[in-house]
Amino acid sequence: MRKSLKRPLWLLTVLALAALAALGAAGCGSDDDSSTTSTSAPASTSAGTGAAGAIAVPEAIRSKGKLVVATDPTYAPNEFVDRDGKTIIGMDVDLAKAIGQQLGLDVEVQKATFDAIIPGLAARRYDLGMSSFTDTRERERTVDFVTYFNAGTSFYVRTGGPDITTLEDVCGEKVAVEKGTTQAMDVQRQNRSCDTPADLQVYPDQNGANLAIQSGRADVGMADSPVAAYIVKQSNGQFRLDGEPYGTAPYGIAMPKGSGLEEPVLEAVRAIMRDGTYMRILRQWGVEQGAITDPKINGAIS
Missing domain, CATH: 3.40.190.10 (Periplasmic binding protein-like II)
Structure with missing residues (x-):
């Protein structure tokens, strides 16, 4: 997680106006399109220690030491590109890094078109998708979710x-x-x-x-x-x-079906809710109205 999550209002304004001025610069798509741009953003998360590293994860994930998280950075303030033109920031990115700390794993954020993320998860190109996904029953046929927000x-x-x-x-x-x-x-x-x-x-x-x-x-x-x-x-x-x-409806953190990450991610989300990290991140991005208190695995309501 970044050392300082707080961003002054003037910076958010500059970033958003730049996005509005360049309104066609980044990519998104449909649930049956498997194309993706795997451009990594620098990840500042380091492996957790002590309690943060205590949540068991599948050995395939533990052995590589990181979570590869896909996001479409055209959806401010949830996920978007910083003014350096390459670093991906936003609520979902900071939550992903906080979850990574709880799991004792680095987090590598990769840019992908929105509609290519679920196919990419199904193909095991990514470990998680955090891109303002609504958890729906239709999507649950392809991936698993852990809910974390309402919108x-x-x-x-x-x-x-x-x-x-x-x-x-x-x-x-x-x-x-x-x-x-x-x-x-x-x-x-x-x-x-x-x-x-x-x-x-x-x-x-x-x-x-x-x-x-x-x-x-x-x-x-x-x-x-x-x-x-x-x-x-x-x-x-x-x-x-x-x-x-x-x-x-609930947003969900998406992951490959049967990956074994459902319970560890759920436990990590609960942990950041308990220690205050979750609400601190939501407040710093001005989205605290979407906070939930009871995350679930595959919690679609429609």
Whole structure:
């Protein structure tokens, strides 16, 4: 874990505005695309000692001494690229490093497109996926999860754009979402009930969706509630949140099915909740409203 997790507000603002200005720079995708970019970000975590190294992990993991964690760094404040252009930072990264310390393992963060992470886990290219994954029953058929956070979906629009208060209001609108997300599936399902279906625009990453709204190609954006709030906060008044979040569901740390990491990761999450590390990380990234107290293995609610 980094020596100091605190980041001044001006730095977060600079990072977010840079992301909005470069809105197509990073990549994301769909659950059936196995392509990936395995660009490692420097990992500052060192192996834990004493109690931190006491949680048993599978020998294959212990022998290599590290966890390879895949993330798509286009989803601030949960995971995004620092202003050096290569270091991946955010809530999920800091939580991954804290979990690694509890397991007595280094953490190597690798950049991958969102929709390539689950196939990559299934192929055992990564040990964990921490990229704001909603734990769903469909995804549980391919990977195992340990829940650690709750988030819903929020709508955001350009200032002066349409009023969107419920999912039904997207009918007839141009909607920009990231490929492979639950939001994309929500709009597809809603379109079956629309007299005039939404024009669903699916972009390879969240930055592309933001740019579509900023440029007027789309009217409405949808993202996980902490991410949408962050996008709006850092947009200098270009965007506004609309309506209330819907569909609150657990985020899950993803891992290969039957990897033997489920119980160790669950125990590590419980440990960082007990010692205060978990809430400290969430507060430092401004996402404490999503905190949970009872992590579970495969805790999907839908």
